[in-house]
Amino acid sequence: MQRAFEELGSIVGPDHLAVGEMIEERYWHDESLTVAPSRPMALVRPADTDELVELVRWAERRQVPLVVRGAGTGLAGGAVCRPTEVCVSTERLSGVDDVDTVSRVAVVRAGTSLAELDHVLADHGLRYTVSPGENAASIGGTVATNAGGMRAVRFGTTRQNVLGATVVTGGGRVLTLGGSLYKRSSGYDLLQLVIGSEGTLGIVERAILRLAPRAEEAVFVAHAPTMRGALGAVQALQSIEPPPSVIEYLEPSALEAMAHFAGVTLGLPGWALADGAILVVAVERVDADDVARAVELAGAVLEGAGADGVWVLGKTEGRAVLRAREAALWTVRALGARDIVDVVVPPARLGDYFDAVAAVASTYGVRLAATGHVGDGNVHLSVFADDVASARRVVEEVVAEGVRRGGAVSGEHGIGVAKLEEFRTHASATELRIDAGIKRLFDPAGIFAPGRLGSPTHGGD
Numbered sequence: 463m464q465r466a467f468e469e470l471g472s473i474v475g476p477d478h479l480a481v482g483e484m485i486e487e488r489y490w491h492d493e494s495l496t497v498a499p500s501r502p503m504a505l506v507r508p509a510d511t512d513e514l515v516e517l518v519r520w521a522e523r524r525q526v527p528l529v530v531r532g533a534g535t536g537l538a539g540g541a542v543c544r545p546t547e548v549c550v551s552t553e554r555l556s557g558v559d560d561v562d563t564v565s566r567v568a569v570v571r572a573g574t575s576l577a578e579l580d581h582v583l584a585d586h587g588l589r590y591t592v593s594p595g596e597n598a599a600s601i602g603g604t605v606a607t608n609a610g611g612m613r614a615v616r617f618g619t620t621r622q623n624v625l626g627a628t629v630v631t632g633g634g635r636v637l638t639l640g641g642s643l644y645k646r647s648s649g650y651d652l653l654q655l656v657i658g659s660e661g662t663l664g665i666v667e668r669a670i671l672r673l674a675p676r677a678e679e680a681v682f683v684a685h686a687p688t689m690r691g692a693l694g695a696v697q698a699l700q701s702i703e704p705p706p707s708v709i710e711y712l713e714p715s716a717l718e719a720m721a722h723f724a725g726v727t728l729g730l731p732g733w734a735l736a737d738g739a740i741l742v743v744a745v746e747r748v749d750a751d752d753v754a755r756a757v758e759l760a761g762a763v764l765e766g767a768g769a770d771g772v773w774v775l776g777k778t779e780g781r782a783v784l785r786a787r788e789a790a791l792w793t794v795r796a797l798g799a800r801d802i803v804d805v806v807v808p809p810a811r812l813g814d815y816f817d818a819v820a821a822v823a824s825t826y827g828v829r830l831a832a833t834g835h836v837g838d839g840n841v842h843l844s845v846f847a848d849d850v851a852s853a854r855r856v857v858e859e860v861v862a863e864g865v866r867r868g869g870a871v872s873g874e875h876g877i878g879v880a881k882l883e884e885f886r887t888h889a890s891a892t893e894l895r896i897d898a899g900i901k902r903l904f905d906p907a908g909i910f911a912p913g914r915l916g917s918p919t920h921g922g923d
Contacts, residue, residue, distance in 0.1 A: 463503075466524050470506055470548075473516045478507040478554065488534065489549055490542070493791060495801050496880050497539030502529070502549040509554040511667050515634035517550065518665070522633070522907040529911050530661040532603030533575060535596045537791070537802065538878025540607070540660050540914070552602045555667060558582045566673040567625060567642045572602025572666045579671075588673040591617035594874065595788040602666045608658035610874035612744075612787065615837030616707040617674070619874065621657050626670035629656055631663060632905040642670055655900060660876050662915045663904035677746040678753045679707070681780030684741040684764045685714075685734040685771040690813050692739035696836050697809075698767035699743065702760060708744035709837035710787055716831050717742070717786070723793040724786040729779065734771050741769075741836075742787055744780070790833055794844040799831075800853035803843040804881075805864035806873030812839060818863040819843060826856050840873035858884065877915055885915075 471479045480486070481504045490499035503526070508514050521528050530550045531541040543549045552573035559569040563586050570579055576590070577597035583589050592604060594611035603609070605627065610619040617623065626640030639653040640646065656663055686692035696709055712720075714735040721728050734740070741764075745756040761772045775783060794802065807815050816832065823830040826847070834841040843860060847853035861871055861884045871877065871884045886894070901908075901916030908917070 466520075466526070467504060469520055469524075470504060470517075473520060474506045474508050474513055478509070480505040485549075489531065489551065492534045492536040492539060492541045492878075494537055494539040494542070494878065494880050495795065495799060497542050497878070500542055500544060502543035502547050503545060505549045505551060507551045507554045511628065511630065511636060514550075514630040514665055514667060515636065518630055518632070518909070519634045521548065521909045525907070525909070527909050527912050528665070530602070530606070530665050532573065532600030532606070533596075533598045535594075535599045536603060536607060536878060537804070537875040538607075538872070538880040540876055540878030540911070541603075542879060544913075550665065552600060552665075555602070559668065561586050561588070561673075562642060563588065565642050568671045568673055569668060570601050570671055571668045572600060572605070574601050575599065576601070576604070583673065584676070587676050589676050590623070590671050591674050592620050592623050595790075601669055601671070605657055605666050605669055606660050607876035608874065610835065610838075610840065612708045612710060612784070612835060614840075614874070615709050615835060616705055621654065623672045624653070624657055624669050625672055627653055627656060628667045628669075629664045630667060632907055632909070637664070640670060644672070655904075658876070660878065660911065660915050662901055662911045662917070664910060675748055677748050678750045679744055679746040679780070680753050680757045680774065680777075681708070681742065681744045681783055682757065682761065682772055682774040683728070683730060683734075683783065684743060684769040684773075685730075686739045686741070686769050689739045689816055691768045692741055693813050693836065695741060695764050695767040695769050698763045699760060700837060702756070702763060706743050706760060706837070707746045708742065708784070709835070710742040710833065711836040712740045712742065712787070712833045713831060714738060714740050716790075716793075716833055719797065720786040720789050720793045721783070723796060724782070724789040726782040726786045727779075728783065729775075730773060731771070738770075742783055744784065787833070790842065790844075794831065797844075798846060799844040800847050800850060801845045801857050802875075803845065803857055803860050804840070804872045804875040805843070805861055805869050806838070806840040807864050807867045807869035809836070809839040811867040811869070812836060812841070815841065815864060815867055815869070818867075819860045822856060822859045822863065826852055828852060828856050830856070830860070835873075838873075839869070858887075861888070879914065882914065
């Protein structure tokens with residue numbers, strides 16, 4: 463392979479190629495709890511579209527698979543390479559090319575972090591509303607997984623906020639998809655195929671993002687005596703126009719653990735953390751007076767829907783509570799969770815789903831800690847079990863319970879490697895064949911993340 467590595471070095475420059483023991487450990491894994499680290503064959507850091515084109519052509523000529531890696535914040539093992547694969551890091555594909563304050567769009571390269579983008583947009587009084595909870599996440603990674611997060615309940619997922627993209631596909635073809643347009647009815651929407659395709663159809667080099675004005679925000683915490691009482695309060699909250707930007711469900715013990723891990727003082731009475739259910743709610747408006755009115759209205763709606771306590775937090779405390787919620791992954795990891803389930807179900811079926819997974823947990827004697835974006839039906843269940851085999855059985859059953867209720871295997875984390883088996887189990891043969899056909903059109907040589915979405919190895923043919 464020495465000659466092949468020399469060719470790679472000539473494409474990206476020798477300083478941006480690493481092989482064997484030169485590849486740092488951080489490139490071996492993402493944040494998945496179940497996918498083991500694995501050192502790739504090689505690591506490359508291309509800097510522009512031309513280098514991506516040459517890299518794809520090299521991979522096809524050499525028949526070497528490419529796996530794209532953003533910031534490594536994914537939760538499904540999608541960026542974890544096998545020893546026979548080349549890791550394509552997007553870290554040098556970084557920067558904000560343009561901010562159009564009239565059209566409210568930004569052209570952003572794939573390796574740009576959400577934090578870097580927000581810093582640039584702040585100077586223009588604008589923001590990108592996709593907020594998956596990890597500001598180190600890259601734009602390319604969020605496009606690959608159709609990332610969502612807490613604010614998707616109001617602003618939508620990545621799919622609703624990416625207007626265009628430049629993608630390098632099979633043969634080194636460069637596709638320019640979409641544009642700075644808020645509506646389009648002109649043929650098949652290939653952009654939507656690329657969003658959420660997890661690097662299996664090509665490499666996203668840059669994206670055109672929909673922006674929104676920066677806004678004032680207020681955060682409050684509500685307590686309901688029961689899980690179903692909290693879900694009823696959620697339905698009432700969503701009758702407000704415009705609706706809250708955050709509606710999060712947590713078991714009181716989960717909120718307390720997250721706050722402790724994040725070093726946040728909640729200031730809630732002890733009884734509110736003893737049992738029942740917690741909602742963390744944020745409302746935002748451009749004008750501060752409008753925020754105050756929205757808080758008053760939301761509080762009244764919650765109390766009318768059966769909440770037995772509502773606490774409006776100060777700005778500092780509110781940001782701290784949202785940070786604590788965003789720290790959920792690190793909290794459950796520190797507490798020894800075996801896995802995190804990312805099922806999404808129709809919001810009207812959430813109560814039945816929670817009851818069903820509680821029965822599964824009881825059957826196997828495991829602990830399931832529930833948090834979630836209940837406004838859009840996306841539930842995160844942290845699985846605490848004595849052994850891997852028990853955790854695996856529980857995951858299979860709670861996913862199946864969600865699918866039976868009209869849900870899907872993943873709401874926002876993606877399929878990656880970790881959820882391939884569940885995806886294959888619950889997708890129809892027809893769907894898998896169509897997926898494989900789409901992949902062949904974009905990637906006839908089969909070099910982009912093989913053995914994952916769209917590949918015959920999981921039922922595509």
